[in-house]
Amino acid sequence: MTAVVLILAALGLGFAYSRIHKDFRARNTVERAILAILILASTIAIMTTVGIVLSMILETRDFFHLYPAREFFFGTEWIPSFEGGSHLGLLPLLWGTLYITFIALLVAVPVGLFSAIYLAEYAGRKMRGFAKPMIEVLAGIPTIVYGLFALITVGPMLRDYFAQPLGLGTSSSSVMTAGIVMGIMLIPFVSSLSDDIINAVPQSLRDGSYGLGATQSETVKQVILPAALPGIVGAILLAASRAIGETMIVVMGAGAAATLSLNPFEAMTTVTVKIVGQLTGDTDFSSPEALVAFALGLTLFTITLGLNILALYIVRKYREQYE
Amino acid sequence: MTDASTPVPPKSSLYATTDRVKSRNRREARFRAYGFTAIALGIAALILLVISILGNGYNAFRQTYITIPVELTEARLDPAGNRNPAEMARVTTFGYAPLLAQALQQHLQGQGISMEGVTPRDLMAMISQEAPAQVRALVLANPEMVGETVTLEMLAGGRIDGFFKGRVTLESAERDSNVTPAQLLLAERMTEAGMMELRFNWSFITGPDASDQRPEAAGLGIAILGSFYMMLVVLALALPIGVAASIYLEEFAPQNRFTDAIEVNISNLAAVPSIVFGILGLAIFINFAGLPQSAPIVGGLVLTLMTLPTIIIATRASLRAVPPSIRDAALGLGASKMQSVFHHVLPLAAPGILTGTIIGLAQALGETAPLLLIGMVAFVREFPGAPPEGFFDPTSALPVQVYNWTQRADPAFVERASGATIVLLVFLIFMNAMAVILRRRFERRW
Numbered sequence: 001m002t003a004v005v006l007i008l009a010a011l012g013l014g015f016a017y018s019r020i021h022k023d024f025r026a027r028n029t030v031e032r033a034i035l036a037i038l039i040l041a042s043t044i045a046i047m048t049t050v051g052i053v054l055s056m057i058l059e060t061r062d063f064f065h066l067y068p069a070r071e072f073f074f075g076t077e078w079i080p081s082f083e084g085g086s087h088l089g090l091l092p093l094l095w096g097t098l099y100i101t102f103i104a105l106l107v108a109v110p111v112g113l114f115s116a117i118y119l120a121e122y123a124g125r126k127m128r129g130f131a132k133p134m135i136e137v138l139a140g141i142p143t144i145v146y147g148l149f150a151l152i153t154v155g156p157m158l159r160d161y162f163a164q165p166l167g168l169g170t171s172s173s174s175v176m177t178a179g180i181v182m183g184i185m186l187i188p189f190v191s192s193l194s195d196d197i198i199n200a201v202p203q204s205l206r207d208g209s210y211g212l213g214a215t216q217s218e219t220v221k222q223v224i225l226p227a228a229l230p231g232i233v234g235a236i237l238l239a240a241s242r243a244i245g246e247t248m249i250v251v252m253g254a255g256a257a258a259t260l261s262l263n264p265f266e267a268m269t270t271v272t273v274k275i276v277g278q279l280t281g282d283t284d285f286s287s288p289e290a291l292v293a294f295a296l297g298l299t300l301f302t303i304t305l306g307l308n309i310l311a312l313y314i315v316r317k318y319r320e321q322y323e
Numbered sequence: 324m325t326d327a328s329t330p331v332p333p334k335s336s337l338y339a340t341t342d343r344v345k346s347r348n349r350r351e352a353r354f355r356a357y358g359f360t361a362i363a364l365g366i367a368a369l370i371l372l373v374i375s376i377l378g379n380g381y382n383a384f385r386q387t388y389i390t391i392p393v394e395l396t397e398a399r400l401d402p403a404g405n406r407n408p409a410e411m412a413r414v415t416t417f418g419y420a421p422l423l424a425q426a427l428q429q430h431l432q433g434q435g436i437s438m439e440g441v442t443p444r445d446l447m448a449m450i451s452q453e454a455p456a457q458v459r460a461l462v463l464a465n466p467e468m469v470g471e472t473v474t475l476e477m478l479a480g481g482r483i484d485g486f487f488k489g490r491v492t493l494e495s496a497e498r499d500s501n502v503t504p505a506q507l508l509l510a511e512r513m514t515e516a517g518m519m520e521l522r523f524n525w526s527f528i529t530g531p532d533a534s535d536q537r538p539e540a541a542g543l544g545i546a547i548l549g550s551f552y553m554m555l556v557v558l559a560l561a562l563p564i565g566v567a568a569s570i571y572l573e574e575f576a577p578q579n580r581f582t583d584a585i586e587v588n589i590s591n592l593a594a595v596p597s598i599v600f601g602i603l604g605l606a607i608f609i610n611f612a613g614l615p616q617s618a619p620i621v622g623g624l625v626l627t628l629m630t631l632p633t634i635i636i637a638t639r640a641s642l643r644a645v646p647p648s649i650r651d652a653a654l655g656l657g658a659s660k661m662q663s664v665f666h667h668v669l670p671l672a673a674p675g676i677l678t679g680t681i682i683g684l685a686q687a688l689g690e691t692a693p694l695l696l697i698g699m700v701a702f703v704r705e706f707p708g709a710p711p712e713g714f715f716d717p718t719s720a721l722p723v724q725v726y727n728w729t730q731r732a733d734p735a736f737v738e739r740a741s742g743a744t745i746v747l748l749v750f751l752i753f754m755n756a757m758a759v760i761l762r763r764r765f766e767r768r769w
Contacts, residue, residue, distance in 0.1 A: 141689075
């Protein structure tokens, strides 16, 4: 070992000595190498995206060799069985995902938007200094903690006080449980994005509205919200994309049964739950039951990417109006 | 002068509010109340969440122990009589269990505590199944103890422990096949005699996980170590790569398609669902590169890719905050562009970079979904080795351990999962507080 190091050091010395010349600019050479390293580091982002897309496309292609794509996209039944003859229809999973996302937005959008309006337009310095960090703490809590909250508190509470008295179901994991908890998780997301957007509306618009005799709430409803609308829509789309890709809350709160039903107190399942379900444990990566997870992943990636791009496009277009 | 017209009584007065104004003011007050309610709801949700986790979890930090003198009989534990640990290891935990039960029975009789309604078999069930294994490990480590009578501290069974924590009651014991009311009454008498005690439980934090039937012995040691290893990997990879990428993008990159593509990619990666990174890790690091499942190295690599956008965004912001005059001064004194960045800009941006890195690490620490896909849910009893070999040993991780415990049947694991969540939250609060303090301490306005 020592000998190898010594030989390498000697070789290095010899190489360096042979390069020394009055016209040789060592700094430039070294810096070119460093620049190459910097460029390499910044391409990691591209390589990651390529890796994600390639790994999913290749496995999805294998899946569609084993299982017809038509039945995957339009099938209404999800009955995987590792002995073969499974039904792997996307629709029940997609329905569960969208239903839970809808309920989450039903919670997060009004609460988040109203808190943003209150913080931006009404709250004094003290109130803002207290309430804003409190709400933002919600954004720093890991999703597993929300999942546990859904499992041990919200689920049993909804079951005992709503589902059972109303005769709607006896399951503590339900669309409602997952939706409400996910809504709580999204509150700070909606509120801080909307807060930024509302604050970006120029003061002159508010002053004009007050000058015409409008009350504060009339100003908010008729001037600020219309002006901020594209940005708020963008924020809601980003929140929806978060909700669709969220995993732990639905794994622990929504259940595992793939059903096409309207009852919000029934257990349903989502795309992410099934990705986890099909890929954890000892799986045989040549069976369609395992490979379907990659097709689900690709579907999820496409949906969330589409929503993100749409949201960014809307937000960017809106920003051009005032700057 | 005559009054040209008799004064018309005004329809409305500035002093008296009209119905219309009243209704507008009411609407204003209502709107304000909606806003206030929304904030109250958000904060109430936070408080409910914290209370629910703390209320369910604080009991995980306390555990019931039985303390009794046990005679470690030579005939049973060291039949050969030569105190050779290799030979003594042939006596399995099944050899130790009757020893403990016997010792407990003798001690109870000696203290004059009645065992009314408790069969010897029930008595043995009051000691955790984990206790014989722990005593065996102790004896194998100290062979000279054989033949002596030592005072040992043993875990009580999960239901007995639950009784002292209010999870198991005399009524619920009637319906429970795993515990009888007589056992609980005996446990109460033992507590009065000072043989049984509920106290702080270090082994919850340092011990390994335990199987489904032994919630009382389950600990977080391996999970904390696994999370720590992963954070080391993330720190060692994400910080240099993130800083290098930010320096290139902020200081050197020309405006062209290539750099545009990088920027779009970084902002997209920040919004990709975390589970997709898990699929990437499974397909590339495990199936393609052949790295072992459940290993901290794979988890660390996946979390690195997830943390990179956070670190890059924070680093770029703090590089941008360094005024151009610093760069100009360095260039004016003959430094190259590279030297001006590495010798002057980067040190000045370091506090901001550090803060961003800590926040990125905190995010990575709480991430669960991608780790499920790379096999970290597996049941691990063996502590991983020291790094670097330890990076390739199977471990668990804190958030995955929480998930793992929620999937088990015994309700005692709910308490464990909440306790593990408390530990996770304490780590996160600590890291975020550190980031805030660093920012306060080193923040610099130019």
